[in-house]
Amino acid sequence: MTTFANVGSLGTKPGKRDAVVEILTQLNPDLIEAGCLLYEVGVRDDEPDTVFVVELWESEEAHKESLQLQSVKDSINDAIPLLSGQFDGEHFTVLGSPLRNMPR
Amino acid sequence: MTTFANVGSLGTKPGKRDAVVEILTQLNPDLIEAGCLLYEVGVRDDEPDTVFVVELWESEEAHKESLQLQSVKDSINDAIPLLSGQFDGEHFTVLGSPLRNMPR
Numbered sequence: 001m002t003t004f005a006n007v008g009s010l011g012t013k014p015g016k017r018d019a020v021v022e023i024l025t026q027l028n029p030d031l032i033e034a035g036c037l038l039y040e041v042g043v044r045d046d047e048p049d050t051v052f053v054v055e056l057w058e059s060e061e062a063h064k065e066s067l068q069l070q071s072v073k074d075s076i077n078d079a080i081p082l083l084s085g086q087f088d089g090e091h092f093t094v095l096g097s098p099l100r101n102m103p104r
Numbered sequence: 105m106t107t108f109a110n111v112g113s114l115g116t117k118p119g120k121r122d123a124v125v126e127i128l129t130q131l132n133p134d135l136i137e138a139g140c141l142l143y144e145v146g147v148r149d150d151e152p153d154t155v156f157v158v159e160l161w162e163s164e165e166a167h168k169e170s171l172q173l174q175s176v177k178d179s180i181n182d183a184i185p186l187l188s189g190q191f192d193g194e195h196f197t198v199l200g201s202p203l204r205n206m207p208r
Contacts, residue, residue, distance in 0.1 A: 002146075003144070005144055005146055005156065005158050007111050007156075007158060007194075009194065021199055021200065024200075024202060025199065025200030025201060025202055026202055027202060027203075027204070027205055028202040028203075031202055031203060032203055036203060038142065038201075038203070039201050039202050039203050040107070040109055040160065040198045040200075040201050041198065041199055041200050041201060041202075042106075042109055042196040042197050042198040042199050043196055043197060043199060044194075044195070044196045044197065045197075052109065052111075052194065052196040054109050054111060054158055054160075054198075056144065056158070075202075090111075090113070090148075090156065091148070092146040092147055092148045092156040093146050093147060093148065093149075094144045094145065094146040094158075095125055095129065095145055095146050095147060096125065096128075096129030096145055097129060097142075097143050097144055097145060098128060098129055098130055098131060098132040098135055098143055098145075098179075099131075099132075099135060099136055099140060099142070099143050100131070101131055
């Protein structure tokens, strides 16, 4: 089973980083139901205006569809006024892991 | 408990991407013992010479120390001849997740 990895960073307005972390880490069971396997939110000491995210989803479609969830729309709307507009990111198809046997 | 996220991409020599994926996805129980919580390896259809990795570790130190493991050194040595030398990456401290309650 391949999964979909979505990795990115969000620029925040000065002083708003922690508020964005707060929004993105609000417990949201909808995400699990939508097929989110992992969603980690973090920061770097040397980047005071950036929030980093790593997400794993059952599929690219699951990720896309999750953006239609009202709870997700709400958190995006909450975050947007705090963001600088600078985004960076990458997504890819996961093929395997050295932590588990993958079917060949 | 904060964890350490390490995200990156490795450029491969033309035609060597899948061989690098094969090396990086070889089952390696040492990693779990070393504090590796997640290690996903993947690709993008539109980037034939790049392998993407997402790693979560118990700590930055755990990640650093893992590089001294013989099994990790061996897989790095196996992969190096297949790599183009182009690396990109980011690491950050994970603060929380919308998939779980984080102690405040």
